[in-house]
Amino acid sequence: MSLSGEEEIKQEIRYPYAATFKLWRKYWQGYGGVKGLFSSFYFLLALIFTLLNFFSWSSPGWWEIVLSVIPTLLGFTLAGLAVFLSMDSGFSKIIAGQGGKKKTSPFISLVTAFVHFIVVQALAFVYALTAKSLYVRVDWLPSIYYDLLPYLNLLGGFVGYFLFLYSVFLVLGATFSIFRASSWYESYIDVLKKSEKEKGGQE
Secondary structure, eight states: OOOOHHHHHHHHHHOHHHHHHHHHHHHHHHHTHHHHHHTOHHHHHHHHHHHHTHHHHSSTTTHHHHHHHHHHHHHHHHHHHHHHHTSOHHHHHHHSSOOOSSOOOHHHHHHHHHHHHHHHHHHHHHHHHHHHHHOOOOSSSOHHHHHHHHHHHHHHHHHHHHHHHHHHHHHHHHHHHHHHHHHHHHHHHHHHHHHHHHHHHHO
């Protein structure tokens, strides 16, 4: 049984945690899920360049560059999203609401690209911050911990730097999302002008 718009809003207010999980599920489905993630060109690029930058993350301190760059990237993301959302409302109506139950509308697809960009940035930033705070020396843990520590540091550095480079390459994805929307907007304006011209000719 589907809820009306008003009832759905009330449900989200009454159960905020459930509403949050619902939003995350909608974002993940809009992005394409696991298939969309692993088939992403930018995901593959990030993996390749993470391996190429082995000496950048194989030693302690790799988190410094992540913590200094991510805030700037976040500012770019929010600015790009603001540009997209500020487009003509008539154009937004055209590209929104065209998706069925199993399809995502162009509007949601474009917004999802920015949401994914922000999610990866947040994960990279929190991960780097946590790695920096955990880099302390303790002497009371079992000996097996110290035997495994070099390998754990390598694994942690790989994951952290991969998230960082993935967020960097997603800049390209967000940029081309804006470019695609701009191309659609230009076509929309051309059709609008042609329609106005035809109406003017008829008068």
